Structures are given as C-alpha cells and as structure tokens.
Amino acid sequence: MVGKKSGKALLREEGLERTDNNLDLTTWPQVNMINQKNYYTEFLKRDDQFLAYRSQNEEARSRMVREARDKDRALAQSSRNEEDGVPELVEDTGADETAAAIGSKEAYASKLIILHVGSQNLRIGLGTDALPKTVPMVIARKWKENESEEYGGEPKPKRLKIDGEIPAEPDKWFGEDFASQYATMSSELRVRMRNNKRRVLPNSKELVVNYNRKILPETISEHNDPHRIDWTELPRNPKDAPDFLTGQAALRLPEQSNPRYKLFWPIRNGWFNEKDYSSKNQLYHDISRIFEEAFKSQLGIRKLKDLANYNCVFIIPDLYERTYVTTMLDILIRDLGLGKVCLQQESLAATFGAGYSISCIVDIGAQKTSVCCVDEGLCLEESRINIKFGGADVTETFMKMMLYDHFPYEDINLRRRYDFLLAEELKLKVCTMLEQDITVQTYDFHLRVSGQDTRKYNFKTYDETMLAPMGFFKPSIFDQSGKLEPRRKVIQRSVDLYDGSPNDPMSTAQVAVIEYAAGKPTTENGTLSEAQINPQVNSTPSRQQPFNLLSRLNDLEATPRSSVAGSPAPEGTPNPDRDTPAAGDVDKPSIFFDPVIEKIKIAEERDKTLPIMPLDIAIMTSISQGARGDERKMRDFFGGIMLIGGGSKTVGLNLFLEERLRELKPGFQKEILIGPPPRDLDPQVLVWKGGSVFGKLSSSGNDSWISQKEYDVLGSRLLVNKCMFAW
Incomplete structure (x- = not known):
C-alpha cells in the first residue's frame, strides 16, 4: 500500500510548485509607490522650468557665444596679419567698439516695427524713422451700396423730421434739447467774456446768420483749381476692380464708383466695431489686411515671409480689454508671421517719448479719451480712465452748430467721404479755445467732388468755434446715440478659464466714471467719494491684494451664516415647503451668494452705461486715485499734466483746461501746469515715438518680447510672464 504523499510532493509532481529563478515577469520598468508622508516636488517652482524664462536664457547664452566667437575671430585675424608682416595701425579700440555698437543698434532698429492703432488712424514706422507714417484705419470692400446710401440715405448729423419732412428752418433740425443746450452755452460764454473784460457785440449772431443765409457758392472749373484732388481710379471693367482698398486710396474713392465700395472701420471708440460687422472672423481679417497693406506701402516689406526677421512693438490702451490684446497678438504672430512682439501701454509709451518720469497723460483721440497717471515707468492701475468721446465728436458738433446758424453748404453729410474730410479740415482751421479769438470772422473753403467742378463757399462764424470743443467739458452736447447699441453682439467679453467670471481689468477711477455717467451723486469737485466707489473692484484680476485682518473680519461678518435648516435637495426634487408657500408669505431673498454670478451681473450693468465724464473732472478723478492721499505725489501729477493726441491740437485748449482745474482745486493754483509735448513734437505721434524709444532699448535687458x-506652445497664457503690467 502506497503511503500518503505530502502537499509539497504533490505540488512538485504536478508542476504547481512556485520556484524563483530571479527573472522579472516583465521588462517594463517598475516604479515604487510614492511615500505620501514625505511627498515633495519642484515642478514649476524654478524659473528655468518655465519656457518663457528658459528661452530667454538660451538666447542670452547663444548671444554670448556668438560675441565670444566674433572676438576670437578678430584676434586670430590680427595675429595672422602680424605673422605675414603686415603693419598694424595703432587705433583706438574704444572708438572701434563704440562704432560697432552703434552699427549693431542701427541694424536692430532697421528690423523694428512700431504699431499704434487708433479708431481713425494707424501710426506705423521703423525704429530708424524719426516720425511715423499715418494711414487711415479703414478698408473699402465691394458692397451693394456705399455708406452714405445706407439707412435710406439718412445724413449725419441726423436731421429731425416733423410730419415726415425735414423743416425748412435749420434751427429746428436737431431738436429742442440741442437748441436749448446750445443757447445755454452761448449765454454762459457771453457772461464769461464780460467778466473777463472782453468786448461782446449784442448782434453778433444775427450778423453771422444773415450773412450765411444769402451767400452763394462760386464755381471754379477743375483745370483752374491748383489743389484739385487725385481720386482713386478704378478699371473700366467692374469685374477687374480690386476686392478691397485700404488707407488713403479707400477714402479717395468716388461715391458713385462702379462697382460700389463701402468703408469699414474695424476699430470704433477704442473697441472692436461690432456695429458694421456680423462676423468676428471678417473683422479680424480686415485688420490683418490693413496691417499687411501698410507693411507693403509704407515700409516696403513686400513678402510676408520676410516679417519673420522683424520685431514689433505694439501699443495697447491703458485700460485694455483682454480679447482685444489677444486678438491683435494672434494677428501679428500667426497671421502675419512677425518674429517677436512686445506689448506697451499708451501712457507709458508717451512718458518714454517725452522723457518724463512722473506725469498725468491725457490722450484725446478721435473717438476716445484716456487719462492715466504714470510714476517711475509704471501706469498706476487705479488711475486709468477711458471715456468715449474725442475729436470726431467735436467735428460733428461743430457742423451741427454751423448748420444751426445757416451754414451755406446745407447738404453736408459726414457719411460721405469728401464731406468727412472737409469737416475735419474746417475744424482744424477754425476751432479755438482762446476768448480773444471769439469775434465775427469770415472764412472760405473749397468743396471738391469727383466728376464735378470745384465750388468755393464763404461763411462767417462767431462762438461756434469755441463752443464745439467746449463739449469736452460738457459732453451732453455730443451725440452719444449708437455707441453702446451693438456692444457684445459679435465679440463676447473675456472670462476666467476656471470659474467663468469676467476678468477684464477695471480701475477704481473708471468705476467712478461709470457711476458718474449713471447719475450717482458726487462731491463738490465732481468726483465720487470713496464710500461710493465699489471697494470689491480689483484693477486686475490676477493681482493679489495685501492681507488685511480687519477687512477679512468684516468680510466674514458680511458673509451670510449657515442656515440651521438641512442642505437643499438636488435640483428637480420637489420641495413642499418651497413650492407651496403658505398664504400671506412673501418671497424672501436667497441666503446663498454666488460671487461668480454677482460679478457677471456687475459687468453686465456696467456695459449698459457709456463711460462719459467732463474732461476736467476725469483728470481730477484720475489724479486723486493715482495719488491716494499723498499730497506730494498729487502736486507732482498736477505739475506734469500733458495733453497728447489729435484732439488736443485745438488752439488754447491747455490754457482753458488749466483754468478749469484751478477752479476745481483752489489749493493747487501754483502747481497745476499743463504743457504740450517737449521738443516741439507733434502730440499725435508722441505715443509712437515712445514706443520706438522703448523698442530700441537693449534686448538683453528686456524680457517682454514674445517669440x-x-x-x-503657450498661446496667450504667455502674457502672464511677458507683460510688464499685471495681466
């Protein structure tokens, strides 16, 4: 009888015994478990782990290697000359190094492009240019009708109709509101002039109206007009006409061209033009086309692939919108293919151009005005203001006042291209802010229309020349209709990637402007008190506020306490206590507070208000927020106010603004000083000049270039590390 076998014997016989032959079951590397009690990582904790910083260090190293190689090559060449017996002249090595440095800077500046985009004009030029080229920021595309034929041919400024017809008397064309405001401003100016011992004739208005009523134009044949206009010629065959035209050629297209062209302005009031565009892709494409044609016509860069060798300084508004910045950056780098791009704020660029270290920059553009305090190379975030009126509003108001006083060219329409250019010319020629110039004066102008003989008009003016730019201080006289109508219909606001809350920067001063425009009460100076300004507004969402225990305790006290009731049921679950309230109960506010929804509501409410404030009060608001109670700094800002932009070229505007500010701040009579840009620089190009100065600084010390x-690799996320301002 065979004995019973053990378990080990059975496993050995059946081949089931586990044996260890020191062979791994797989060749895949095995990773041990992480000890959670002692866990540590250095991921993204060192600068060299960021692509932006690593690329910069790699460029610096390659530049050092290249310079060392060039130096060794020069030494080797000199030693070879000594061996060959070639006499070496003793030269000043310092002078050679200086000349080489100057040559390298010139070569770098020749590949540097500076772009300053405005609502009406584009300033463009190379770093070697003393002044930029000015290109109208417009594109003309084939369309079924031109801009003056749209809306049933309604003219601009708009004439009101009574019983379906425009009244025969021009003083009834623009409504009773405009007439009363115009009469009030005229009477205030007369009182002001009498107080300043100025001579005021009682019948000045009647003299102007009677003269303008009976004047008739003088016809001049085209061959006798020495300043006739060269209109843009189109091919005889409409099929051969170009699809688009940009710049000055677009403005000089005949109104009755075949085929018809319509003008599109991609930027209006400092925002993307959502009124004339129904597709954001078309809007972006038009901006890219305008840039491309400007590179070809103004800079001589014929091929887009050559732009990879160029760097670009792009100037953005002080109080920017993130969508605007990221879109422009995408156009410059991806659509046009520029090698590197650097972003610079307008007010900071203006201080670079003027050479100021501390200043309050007042930039009056065509359709927007910005105010910002700059201190030691930094735009003070809480002082940034962007209000939506400018030189174009003065032009329209000036023509309304002239038509009210029987302007002889009654058919003027600012929607027509030649009339728009004529009105701009008359504003620059006639308007003034000096009281001694307010007398009855006679002027003339020439009306030039394609295919027609030139007509010469004479006309008289009185106080219209001063009351139109006076709208900067009484913006209610401006026509603000339509500026907010298409807002957020094509391009949505930028939102946070994680919680979806609006993240466009906002300043305390801009909040004060919006509250002023909404009709909130103000202080004696017109600015809002600190209690009226929303304390929860951060100028930039990414900026961390300093910790304050007291404010933190206050926030906790303001936070609703947890309810004694149980947690709410899931959505969709019927709740008898909630769905069937008892008789006599009223709706009670919810105790739950969602900060994201609250931010969205606040942003939507702000979008419904057009930011408008008188210019003098806006400057006071900006300086008060920039100084933050520091009297010494406030005196510095008041002494360094600088007017720039095309709208600031009105004669005597700086003196008039000085007087208004001294009336608002009697304690700063001696400190308030408003000056033009230094070195007789054109105020329209100062921002561009500052961008040129900044761009020509040593690239090794400037880490704001985006390649x-x-x-x-990173897209717009790179802006957090590249912008010199808080993004």
Whole structure:
C-alpha cells in the first residue's frame, strides 16, 4: 500500500510548485509607490522650468557665444596679419567698439516695427524713422451700396423730421434739447467774456446768420483749381476692380464708383466695431489686411515671409480689454508671421517719448479719451480712465452748430467721404479755445467732388468755434446715440478659464466714471467719494491684494451664516415647503451668494452705461486715485499734466483746461501746469515715438518680447510672464 504523499510532493509532481529563478515577469520598468508622508516636488517652482524664462536664457547664452566667437575671430585675424608682416595701425579700440555698437543698434532698429492703432488712424514706422507714417484705419470692400446710401440715405448729423419732412428752418433740425443746450452755452460764454473784460457785440449772431443765409457758392472749373484732388481710379471693367482698398486710396474713392465700395472701420471708440460687422472672423481679417497693406506701402516689406526677421512693438490702451490684446497678438504672430512682439501701454509709451518720469497723460483721440497717471515707468492701475468721446465728436458738433446758424453748404453729410474730410479740415482751421479769438470772422473753403467742378463757399462764424470743443467739458452736447447699441453682439467679453467670471481689468477711477455717467451723486469737485466707489473692484484680476485682518473680519461678518435648516435637495426634487408657500408669505431673498454670478451681473450693468465724464473732472478723478492721499505725489501729477493726441491740437485748449482745474482745486493754483509735448513734437505721434524709444532699448535687458516659438506652445497664457503690467 502506497503511503500518503505530502502537499509539497504533490505540488512538485504536478508542476504547481512556485520556484524563483530571479527573472522579472516583465521588462517594463517598475516604479515604487510614492511615500505620501514625505511627498515633495519642484515642478514649476524654478524659473528655468518655465519656457518663457528658459528661452530667454538660451538666447542670452547663444548671444554670448556668438560675441565670444566674433572676438576670437578678430584676434586670430590680427595675429595672422602680424605673422605675414603686415603693419598694424595703432587705433583706438574704444572708438572701434563704440562704432560697432552703434552699427549693431542701427541694424536692430532697421528690423523694428512700431504699431499704434487708433479708431481713425494707424501710426506705423521703423525704429530708424524719426516720425511715423499715418494711414487711415479703414478698408473699402465691394458692397451693394456705399455708406452714405445706407439707412435710406439718412445724413449725419441726423436731421429731425416733423410730419415726415425735414423743416425748412435749420434751427429746428436737431431738436429742442440741442437748441436749448446750445443757447445755454452761448449765454454762459457771453457772461464769461464780460467778466473777463472782453468786448461782446449784442448782434453778433444775427450778423453771422444773415450773412450765411444769402451767400452763394462760386464755381471754379477743375483745370483752374491748383489743389484739385487725385481720386482713386478704378478699371473700366467692374469685374477687374480690386476686392478691397485700404488707407488713403479707400477714402479717395468716388461715391458713385462702379462697382460700389463701402468703408469699414474695424476699430470704433477704442473697441472692436461690432456695429458694421456680423462676423468676428471678417473683422479680424480686415485688420490683418490693413496691417499687411501698410507693411507693403509704407515700409516696403513686400513678402510676408520676410516679417519673420522683424520685431514689433505694439501699443495697447491703458485700460485694455483682454480679447482685444489677444486678438491683435494672434494677428501679428500667426497671421502675419512677425518674429517677436512686445506689448506697451499708451501712457507709458508717451512718458518714454517725452522723457518724463512722473506725469498725468491725457490722450484725446478721435473717438476716445484716456487719462492715466504714470510714476517711475509704471501706469498706476487705479488711475486709468477711458471715456468715449474725442475729436470726431467735436467735428460733428461743430457742423451741427454751423448748420444751426445757416451754414451755406446745407447738404453736408459726414457719411460721405469728401464731406468727412472737409469737416475735419474746417475744424482744424477754425476751432479755438482762446476768448480773444471769439469775434465775427469770415472764412472760405473749397468743396471738391469727383466728376464735378470745384465750388468755393464763404461763411462767417462767431462762438461756434469755441463752443464745439467746449463739449469736452460738457459732453451732453455730443451725440452719444449708437455707441453702446451693438456692444457684445459679435465679440463676447473675456472670462476666467476656471470659474467663468469676467476678468477684464477695471480701475477704481473708471468705476467712478461709470457711476458718474449713471447719475450717482458726487462731491463738490465732481468726483465720487470713496464710500461710493465699489471697494470689491480689483484693477486686475490676477493681482493679489495685501492681507488685511480687519477687512477679512468684516468680510466674514458680511458673509451670510449657515442656515440651521438641512442642505437643499438636488435640483428637480420637489420641495413642499418651497413650492407651496403658505398664504400671506412673501418671497424672501436667497441666503446663498454666488460671487461668480454677482460679478457677471456687475459687468453686465456696467456695459449698459457709456463711460462719459467732463474732461476736467476725469483728470481730477484720475489724479486723486493715482495719488491716494499723498499730497506730494498729487502736486507732482498736477505739475506734469500733458495733453497728447489729435484732439488736443485745438488752439488754447491747455490754457482753458488749466483754468478749469484751478477752479476745481483752489489749493493747487501754483502747481497745476499743463504743457504740450517737449521738443516741439507733434502730440499725435508722441505715443509712437515712445514706443520706438522703448523698442530700441537693449534686448538683453528686456524680457517682454514674445517669440513665435513661445506663442505656438503657450498661446496667450504667455502674457502672464511677458507683460510688464499685471495681466
């Protein structure tokens, strides 16, 4: 009888015994478990782990290697000359190094493009240019009708109709509100002039109206007009006409061209033009086309692939919108293919151009006005203001006042291209802010229309020349209709990636402007008190506020306490206590507070208000927020106010603004000083000049350049590390 076998024997016989032959079951590397009690990582905790910083260090190293190689090559060449017996002249090595440095700077500046985009004009030029080229920021595209034929041919400024017809008397064309405001401003000016011992004739208005009523134009044949206009010629065959035209050629297109062209202005009031565009892709494409044609016509860059060798300084508004910045950056790098792009704020660029270290920059553009305090190379975030009126509003108001006083060219329409250019010319020629110039004066102008003989008009003016730019201080005289109508219909606001809350920067001063425009009460100076300004507004969402225990305790006290009731049921679950309230109960406010929804509501409410404030009060608001109670700094800002932009070229505007500010701040009579840009620089090009100065600084010490490689990898996320301002 065979004995019973053990378990080990059975496993050995059946081949089931586990044996260890020191062979791994797989060749895949095995990773041990992480000890959670002692866990540590250095991921993204060192600068060299960021692509932006790593690329910059790599460029610096490659530049050092290249310079060392060039130096060794020069030494080797000199030693070879000594061996060959070639006499070496003793020269000043310092002078050679200086000349080489100057040559390298000139070569760098020749590949530097500076772009300053406005609502009406584009300033563009190279770093080697003393002044920029000015290109109208407009594109003309084939369309079924031109801009003056739209809306049933309604003219601008709009004439009111009574019983379906425009009244025969021009003083009834613009409504009773405009007439009363115009009469009030005229009487206030007369009182002001009498107080200043100025001579005021009682019948000045009648003299102007009677003269303008009976004047008739003088016809001049085209061959006798020495300043006739060269209109843009189109091919005889409409099929051969170009699809689009940009710049000055677009403005000089005949109104009755075949085929018809319509003008599109991609930027209006400092925002993307959502009124004339129904597609944001078309809007972006038009901006890219305008830039491309400007590179070809103004800079001589014929091929887009050559732009990879160029760097670009792009100037953005002080109080920007994130969508605007990221869109422009995408156009410059991805659509046009520029090698590197650097972003610079307008007010900071203006201080670079003027050479100021501390200043309050007042930039009056065509359709927007910005105010910002700059201190030691930094735009003070809480002082930034962007109000939506400018020189174009003065032009329209000036023509309304002239038509009210029987302007002889009654058919003027600012929607027509030649009439728009004529009105701009008359404003620059006639308007003034000096009281001694307010007398009855006679002027003339020439009306030039394609295919017609030139007509010469004479006309007289009185106080219209001063009351129109006076709208900067009484903006209610401006026509603000339509500026907010298409807002957020094509391009939505930028939102936070994680919680969806609006993240466009906002300043305390801009909040005060919006509250003023909404009709909130103000202080004696017109500015809002600190209690009226929303304390929860951060100028930039990414900026961290300093910790304050007291404010933190206050926030906790303001936070609703947890309810004694149980947690709410899931959505969709019927709740008898909630769905069937008892008789006599009223709706009670919810105790739950969602900060994201609250931010969205606040942003939507702000979008419903057009930011408008008188210019003098806006400057006071900006300086008060920039100084933050520091009297010494406030005196510095008041002494460094600088007027720039095309709208600031009105004669005597700086003196008039000085007087208004001294009336608002009697304690700063000696400190308040408003000056033009230094060195007789044109105020329209000062911002561009500052961008040129900044762009020509040593690239090794400037880490704000965004390259194509970095942008392709990180996109707009790169702006957090590249912008010199809080993004």
